[in-house]
Amino acid sequence: MNDRIARSLPEPVVPEPDPGRPNTRAFPNRPPTPAALAIKHLKSHRATSAFTLVAIALSCVLVTAVVSMGAAMADAIQQRGFIQYGHSAHAHFQKLTPSEAQAVSSHPLAASYGKTRFVGLDTAAIAHTPIAAKTMDADAAKYTLNPLVAGRLPQAEDEVAVQSWVLEDLGLPVELGQRINLNLEVQGKQHALSLKVTGLTGASKTRSQYGFALVSEQLADNLLTGVDPAETRANGTNTGMTELYVMLDAPTSRLQSAFDKLVSDTGIDVELTNSSVNQAYLESVAVEAIAAMGAGLALMAACGYLLIRNIMHISVAQDIRRFGLLKAIGATRKQIGRIVRFQALVLCVIGIPLGVALGWAAALWLTPVLMSSLAAGSDYGVVAVPWWALAASAVLSLLTVLVSCASPARVAGRTSPVEAARFSGIALPRRSTRRGTNAPSVGRLASANLFRARSKTVVSLVSVCVGLVLFSVVFAVSGGIDAASTVKNQIISDYVVSSEEWFDTTQFYWEPTNVLTEDVADAVKALPAVEDAAGVYYKREDTSVLYGFDDGWLDVLEKAVVKGTFDRQKFLTGDYAVIVNAAMPSIAGAGAAQQTEPWNVGNKVELHPQSTAGKTYEVMAAVDYDALAPLSAHGVSMNNAIVPASEMRGGDAELMMLGVFASPSAELEAALDTLAATVDGLQARSRADYLEETQGMIQQLVVVGGALSLMVLAVGLLNFATTTTTGIMSRRRELAMLQAVGMSPRQCKAMLTLEGLSFVGLCLVFFATVGTLAGFGVVSLLSQANGVFRYQFSALPLLATAAPLLLLGAALPRVVYRTVSREPVVTRLRQIE
Amino acid sequence: MTATEEHPALRTGGLTKHYGSGEALVRALDGVDIEIASGEFVAVVGTSGSGKSTLLHMLGGLDRPTSGQVFVAGKELGRMKDDELTVFRRRSVGFVFQAYNLVPNLNVMENVLLPVGLDGRKADEPHLYRVLEALGLEDLGERLPGNLSGGQQQRVAIARALANQPEIVLADEPTGNLDTKTGSEVVAMLRLMNREFGQTTVMITHNDDIAKGADRVIRIEDGRIAEGQR
Structure with a gap:
């Protein structure tokens, strides 16, 4: 037969070179470099390259957002510290x-x-x-x-x-x-x-x-x-x-030792000269904050790693025959690994600057929201992301990409020239789990297919689930904030009337402004619906602060007692005082140090409620600071004493705030607002105002946390999309074969849809179990630290994510199948044969 | 006269398939008229690109002709809608491919039962075991295709083609991926199945020696029947 073919072929004719015509065909005079091969690959697999680019950019956005937010917050905390410490x-x-x-x-x-x-x-x-x-x-x-x-x-x-x-x-x-x-x-x-x-x-x-x-x-x-x-x-x-x-x-880390050296070299007496290192520098690098940021960063980098690694594996699988060929003609593992890394690096040139820019924008948007939710009502001014944070993000993203390439590069480098032709990126199962003569249904086919590309499916599953669990935690935390008990820590009465400065909790010093006068207080008391209006008087002495409580606060005072006993009758005689327990956790260092010996239950202290004339009081009880926080001035870090308001009224003390007890009504609110408008700097706020503020803060927390977890979720879904797409693409011939033996397009779509839905179903099960547990765990931890948290189960996040996820799980395989099925079955059967 | 004698198992009339157009027009099949009787074992031979695979795809309803008709057991495939063709394929045609085309993550038994399952039916167990036994697969039911030799895989593919008791079996170069000895064994199996179960079998090959075992050899050259037309 070969002879016959040979006989029938014409003699080959070699064209004579034409001496008059130079050889115009340009042969490459250099062998292709790994870089050239990498770029060739990127061009010939545009879809995968685009996916990889998006993956790199998205990972970079996540990393940059976290680094920038951390840096911006540390900066803002430091700025706040500068204000607090005065320099x-x-x-x-x-x-x-x-x-x-x-x-x-x-x-x-x-x-x-x-x-x-x-x-x-x-x-x-x-x-x-x-x-x-x-x-x-x-x-x-x-x-x-x-x-x-x-x-x-x-x-x-x-x-x-x-x-x-x-x-x-x-x-x-x-x-x-x-x-x-x-x-x-x-x-x-x-x-x-x-x-x-x-x-x-x-x-x-x-x-x-x-x-x-x-x-x-x-x-x-x-x-x-x-x-x-x-x-x-x-x-x-x-x-x-x-x-x-x-x-x-x-x-910054060595400020204290440098200070100590300077002091000892110059012989300065630290106590005598009252010298110190600025605490603001030491606080802004708090271990907890670094740990939290590190954890967030590790999570984001891990998400990015999983995504890029998955996509690079897919990219390598697409080109595995070429790697086999390169191997056959003598390329080393190292050279092939370099081609793979170069593919990623070329995309980094666009992806990382894009990601850094978007992450920076996200941080600028999210940081103020986050900071105002962490410290309600605080104004931190302009948020700035230091340049080093952006540079560090870029470097970190680049490292993530390089690490992500390690495993795909190894796979490409290990390709055997012989096996390359058979490799399709899908690992073959080793063991069958089914017995008997039950004919496989579409469902059985789908379930057998779900974990065929095991590592890729698991990676996608993990990265979607991380996003979902984060989402769940964010919702559990924000839903776990008990707005009512938060407000209870801010306002005790139904309304509060005071100066604007007093309401502004961002200011560290509140100094009397003489806005709330006795006349104003009388006018408030005269309003028709007002049941009671109880004032707090304030006077600052050299080393202490003195408060005068109206009778309306005595119940609150009694409940807050932590030491000694509170006797209302004795207290009202004006010979007794109550002190505020100085062990305030937030400022324990400064406060505790100043609590000196006479300030204790049973002792006598000299106070000056009226002008400069002193009067001796016996301390009958100590009360908890937190319970009285809504009634105190800001920045309290010294000895605080409380006496009846009658002791201070008419002297040089000032009426600091007035708590109004009344059943809330629109008329009363309007009346209070009208009154406040007549006095410059006077303000009236209701419990509802505080509630609204708290709810606003919770909403902001949801926005920030939601945005971050949605970004992580987007990474997961991108992973799912690439895995699904390439999975179906690489099975196009198998799908054609199934159709040849009698699978209808409808059955084929049903099988692929079931695969997608099973994946989403697994994610949702994970969300419902691990996500719920994580949310419960985090809220439980928070509630131990702060009483305003209380876990409340809500099915809302699950329901809200289930619909779009199921839709994606069902729709994506169908869309990909439609692309695949454009080629006739016969054509697909012939491929790779 | 029986029904099958009245209608041959397979018949084509003026079967033509063209790809492309203008200067790039390829006449893969150019007016093919063949008739294959029920129970006949036919080998189709021809050089690469002669149009034999195209013919097989037309016969099995995988592809539609440019013109002409294909009749299987008296029914014209061209009149069927896509879904009808799919059902026709899984009930009436068994395919054996050169590259076996087994589903790698289904075991032997599941692969064999795939067309039955797609049809939503239960296996005819006595028939199934006869087929498996005849092909020497009775002990391999739980093995996965990846753990089988090429000859074993092709026997599984034959079993799959026969599982639904189709009217015709179409084999496209079933020995193409196998060594000579195994290839001969596989053809012998196809021949045995043809005798045992009476299915009309059309086998494509480019190997004249393998074609010799058939009842009849049809030779295709440049999309036309060169030999063996009846």
């Missing part, structure tokens, strides 16, 4: 003599510093707010968060720079060139000064108990003539003392 420098030295200041500032560990010198106080110019006169250089102004916003710092003796609100409170226009009159007391001597405003600084009034008047060195030298800093320090005052705000030449 942004690494270390603060409060009471230095000029020679000590010289020693500190010239020490090599002091990278830069700002310097101020305290001159004296004017306590009369503005009510309740003393003005401190200081010298201050530009760096110190910056570190004390009181930067110059207009004009310049004072130079001449009669020049001054002040905060804008100081001018407002003095009744002057906020303009440069104004003259202010100050009566400074400098070590017992009064100095009447008239100073010209050359600069305005930015710190708001609520940032500190003091206003600042920044004066020139020349004026300070004049006023401080004859003052010996060492002597004033020994007397416990500040006059003439130098303060240094120092940036240390050390990384």
